[in-house]
Amino acid sequence: MTDTTKSTRQVNxxxxxxxxxxxxxxxxxxMQLTGTQFANTxxxxxxxxxxxxxxxxxxxxxAGTIAGVSGFQLQFSSKPVYxxxxxxxxxxxxxxxxxxxxxxxxxxxxxIIAGTEGFDEKNxxxxxxxxxxxxxxxxxxxxxxxxxxxxxxxxxxxxxxxGLSSKEIDRCKNMFVLGLLYWLYTLPxxxxxxxxxxxxxxxxxxxxxxxxxxxxxxFFGDETELFANLGRFDIAPQKQHGVYRRVTGNEACxxxxxxxxxxxGLQLFLGSYPITPATExxxxxxxxxxxxxxxxxxxxxxxxxxxxxxAAYGGALAATNxxxxxLALKTxxxxxxxxxxxxxxxxxxxxxxxxxxxxxKPEQSDLFMAMYGRHGEAPLxxxxxxxxxxxxxxTYEAARIAVEHMTPVICLTDGYLALSSEPWKVESPDNLxxxxxxxxxxxxxxxxxxxxxxxxxxxxRAWAIPGTKGLEHRIGGLEKQNETGNVSHDPENHELxxxxxxxxxxxxxxxxxxxxxxxxPKNGDLLVLGxxxxxxxxxxxxxxxIEQGYNVAHAHxxxxxxxxxxxxxxxxxxxxxxxPELNNGQLIHIIRDTFLIAPEGFTKIQGVPFNEMEILxxxxxxxxxxxx
Amino acid sequence: xxxxxxxxxxxxxxxxxxxxxxxxxxxxxxGDHAVLQQIKNVLPELGIAPENxxxxxxxxxxxxLPYYLATYGVHGIHGRALPMATGLKVSRPELSVWVxxxxxxxxxxxGNHFIHTLRRNPDLNVVLFNNEIYGLTKxxxxxxxxxxxxxxxxxxxxxxxxxxxxxxxIGSGGSFFARAFDRDGRFLRxxxxxAALHKGTSLVEIYQxxxxxNGAAFEAFASPDNKANNTVYLEQSKPLIFAKxxxxxxxxxxxxxxxDLDKEGIxxxxxxxxxxxxxxxxxxxxxFADDHADSEESLPRPFGxxxxxxxxxxxxxxxxxxxxxxxxxxxTFEELLKGDQSYVIK
Numbered sequence: 001m002t003d004t005t006k007s008t009r010q011v012n013x014x015x016x017x018x019x020x021x022x023x024x025x026x027x028x029x030x031m032q033l034t035g036t037q038f039a040n041t042x043x044x045x046x047x048x049x050x051x052x053x054x055x056x057x058x059x060x061x062x063a064g065t066i067a068g069v070s071g072f073q074l075q076f077s078s079k080p081v082y083x084x085x086x087x088x089x090x091x092x093x094x095x096x097x098x099x100x101x102x103x104x105x106x107x108x109x110x111x112i113i114a115g116t117e118g119f120d121e122k123n124x125x126x127x128x129x130x131x132x133x134x135x136x137x138x139x140x141x142x143x144x145x146x147x148x149x150x151x152x153x154x155x156x157x158x159x160x161x162x163g164l165s166s167k168e169i170d171r172c173k174n175m176f177v178l179g180l181l182y183w184l185y186t187l188p189x190x191x192x193x194x195x196x197x198x199x200x201x202x203x204x205x206x207x208x209x210x211x212x213x214x215x216x217x218x219f220f221g222d223e224t225e226l227f228a229n230l231g232r233f234d235i236a237p238q239k240q241h242g243v244y245r246r247v248t249g250n251e252a253c254x255x256x257x258x259x260x261x262x263x264x265g266l267q268l269f270l271g272s273y274p275i276t277p278a279t280e281x282x283x284x285x286x287x288x289x290x291x292x293x294x295x296x297x298x299x300x301x302x303x304x305x306x307x308x309x310x311a312a313y314g315g316a317l318a319a320t321n322x323x324x325x326x327l328a329l330k331t332x333x334x335x336x337x338x339x340x341x342x343x344x345x346x347x348x349x350x351x352x353x354x355x356x357x358x359x360x361k362p363e364q365s366d367l368f369m370a371m372y373g374r375h376g377e378a379p380l381x382x383x384x385x386x387x388x389x390x391x392x393x394x395t396y397e398a399a400r401i402a403v404e405h406m407t408p409v410i411c412l413t414d415g416y417l418a419l420s421s422e423p424w425k426v427e428s429p430d431n432l433x434x435x436x437x438x439x440x441x442x443x444x445x446x447x448x449x450x451x452x453x454x455x456x457x458x459x460x461r462a463w464a465i466p467g468t469k470g471l472e473h474r475i476g477g478l479e480k481q482n483e484t485g486n487v488s489h490d491p492e493n494h495e496l497x498x499x500x501x502x503x504x505x506x507x508x509x510x511x512x513x514x515x516x517x518x519x520x521p522k523n524g525d526l527l528v529l530g531x532x533x534x535x536x537x538x539x540x541x542x543x544x545x546i547e548q549g550y551n552v553a554h555a556h557x558x559x560x561x562x563x564x565x566x567x568x569x570x571x572x573x574x575x576x577x578x579x580p581e582l583n584n585g586q587l588i589h590i591i592r593d594t595f596l597i598a599p600e601g602f603t604k605i606q607g608v609p610f611n612e613m614e615i616l617x618x619x620x621x622x623x624x625x626x627x628x
Numbered sequence: 629x630x631x632x633x634x635x636x637x638x639x640x641x642x643x644x645x646x647x648x649x650x651x652x653x654x655x656x657x658x659g660d661h662a663v664l665q666q667i668k669n670v671l672p673e674l675g676i677a678p679e680n681x682x683x684x685x686x687x688x689x690x691x692x693l694p695y696y697l698a699t700y701g702v703h704g705i706h707g708r709a710l711p712m713a714t715g716l717k718v719s720r721p722e723l724s725v726w727v728x729x730x731x732x733x734x735x736x737x738x739g740n741h742f743i744h745t746l747r748r749n750p751d752l753n754v755v756l757f758n759n760e761i762y763g764l765t766k767x768x769x770x771x772x773x774x775x776x777x778x779x780x781x782x783x784x785x786x787x788x789x790x791x792x793x794x795x796x797x798i799g800s801g802g803s804f805f806a807r808a809f810d811r812d813g814r815f816l817r818x819x820x821x822x823a824a825l826h827k828g829t830s831l832v833e834i835y836q837x838x839x840x841x842n843g844a845a846f847e848a849f850a851s852p853d854n855k856a857n858n859t860v861y862l863e864q865s866k867p868l869i870f871a872k873x874x875x876x877x878x879x880x881x882x883x884x885x886x887x888d889l890d891k892e893g894i895x896x897x898x899x900x901x902x903x904x905x906x907x908x909x910x911x912x913x914x915x916f917a918d919d920h921a922d923s924e925e926s927l928p929r930p931f932g933x934x935x936x937x938x939x940x941x942x943x944x945x946x947x948x949x950x951x952x953x954x955x956x957x958x959x960t961f962e963e964l965l966k967g968d969q970s971y972v973i974k
Contacts, residue, residue: 046973237973245970255964262961269719271711289953291964294718294946299744303711306704310684310715313702314723318715336705426970429961466700466716466723469679474648474695476703477687486650487695 012231013186018077019235020085021181024102025094026063027055027070030174035072037178037195041187042076043246043423046237049076050536051421052084055360064126069101078238082387082536084420086611092177094118097127099135112144113180115151147226151176158216162209172213179217184227186234189214243426249417252391252424253347254284257319258291260399264435266317268293271307273300273326276359277415278349281321301329305346309333312342315465317399319345324353324366331374334408336477338378338501341461343402347395350414352607361607362416364532365583370410371561371590377498379505382561384412386535389424391417394558400435405508406460416533416609439463443470452485459504506562515564520546520553523573526623529599531557531587534580534610541615550623568595576626578602580615643668646678648698659810659836660689663757664696666817674724674824681724684713686733689764690757693728707738710745717750721943727754731772732762735791746802748942749828756831758793759838760845767841793833794914794934798907804830805910806933810837811850819932827938849929862932867899870928884912886925910935
């Protein structure tokens, strides 16, 4: 009897364009699950959406401490959103540590829904509040709209006859919160009920208890006087018609590799070693056996890439996925793939470094390694994805370049893209570009000798795979004679081969799209040149700057090596170039080196993504400086 | 009426058909020449077309092997031949995949891959050229060099305990281990053939002479007298007898004992009967090498197949999982893109 569209009481419903919510609690509080379920419900309404989970690198950091806080942020909106929100409007804080860790990012005047049980003496002490002070009671939160809710007590009351153990009942408190937020944002409950029934198929009691907790949260919103003044909110959906799914960056990479193998008519082989935050690409593909996908969890990063090189030599679409430390281990093998000239997709999900660094946090600091991190002259294409959905298109493009140009390709994503999600309008196979492998045909004894390194006009050699009659040949890591591929130490030949390999990569610029301006004038005062996951923050900041009347444009690079052929021309059309990066300045070096210009850098190395406000401030400061 | 077109006609190939146009660049007297010759002798006997054979190698003298064979070949990077071969075999199970590697390549820089490949058991034929030295880099000690060996990097003698290849193979879950000797061509050929026919990872350790940097390594088994007294050739279901029939090996509990067959009134039926499928016996055989063959009571060095027991290969197990996942049809392109959690916005 749950009418989820209308409140039983007369509570005001205010329409809003967009809202950013943070679910934060202890890592054991189920905040990731709550956030994911809330996002699914929002998405199925057709609302624009962007999510970002933020959790500690320890599986179970000490309960109640700041280190143990796990958060899930999402922004949903009537218009396109590209970030989870620079600051959130609503924060659910299941305990005092969650509040303390995140309060600085809550809008002044924002809503706090605090689970009061998480603010007892013990929790306050663990979170580092001075003895005797409780932020829920001492007036320190007077700049916010505070709703203290005894979440645990209300959940226990709702489930006292559920037959569940008290431990199990307590674990349902996140569903109470979910229900309360559904009420607050006038969202339907049925989708969640279905999910819970499917999830606890074998435990009906558990499913029903969770459903009851969701309902209890919803009815609490309805019945309590607490929210009478605030009222409820409604975010009108604006999505176009169609079939959608919500994807994270890592899922999108995995789907793209499989799609590329289907399009190319090749078997997909992924040789990989688990590493945060790249592992979901391996685990997602391990579940794609129905599509004939072969995954190989190797003994180490090196075996991961080398097994893929073996599969590529055998004619498979071969890939490996990793993060910084793993890419470092793969560099020698990447050189082998370069000299063998076999197709290989390397997805590097960047994280904070050096060394183990910040394993669960994003950073864009592997660009130099992707570009130059090999011994010898070993150029290869480098491309970068800019959003969770773009991880699909970028990985697919990496596979296309690898197969059609017989080269390893590095596709850069990062921990932010990998774990963030957004709705993706499901692509039709026909709309995806063709991927055409060039296999060498069998050879008869009377045919001219087979030349494994004979090149076409794009300087690409043919793929000569074992099992093809008459093409038996031997190749390897040693420098090879031009065309024959036989071992050669001849000085001029080595120079020739080095230049041919570099030229082959440079010529890929002929087959990639020209650089476009994402937003703003074609020439003017300032161009913000970005790459990778900073897309959303830059896009939002530039949109706002343009609205405020600033002369600024945004271009976002997908192809970093080789650059699109018109990039130099574009850069010449603006008085100033601003390059924001989540590193200590890497793309800026490459741009300076390639185009002999002096862009302005803007770096952030904090293990967290840019937010639109800091970029907006940088843009306006620069433009004011330029005008004075 | 017989339709001959469906029967593949394989030309009769001989050893020289498997020689590539490249001249081997190994030193004169190097054992690698002999191993190459026996591989060329064995390949025609397998009835596999050359285009369906791939030799994969790492780095080192022995890893030049693929260049000299008229099959497909990849010369990879140091230590990594086994994962490269695994990736190839997993994606192309129908190919005959061989690995040429050395003691440094397989057991030092590639040690991790060695143990993990053996436990996974892909159907690879691994030919491990063991010369107990680094040859290509000019004579540094290797992980199989004997304690005390003086080399450029061990001027006072090696102090590292050497790896026991047989024990390492069996301990890693290997399904096949055999030892052969470069100088005993006919025997080597028979062992290589056994290895090729074994389904799973077959590890053949070949004592291979490096006349330049470690010529004395296998002297104890080289001359006819030494060979007779210090080696025992294993044959399935046959007693362990050596020294021209004069001595045998008895198993007293877990303890192998050398017995004099003339003097002690022991008949061959009392002796240790070789059983390739017995992993416990194989483990005891593996440790014969710990005895340094310096007295009459010393255990001889075993040659032949220590252990051979087939179990499911990695690629077959993976293929079976894929077949199972596809038993109700393989996934379509549309299904792939749509996933199972899509929703419609009307």
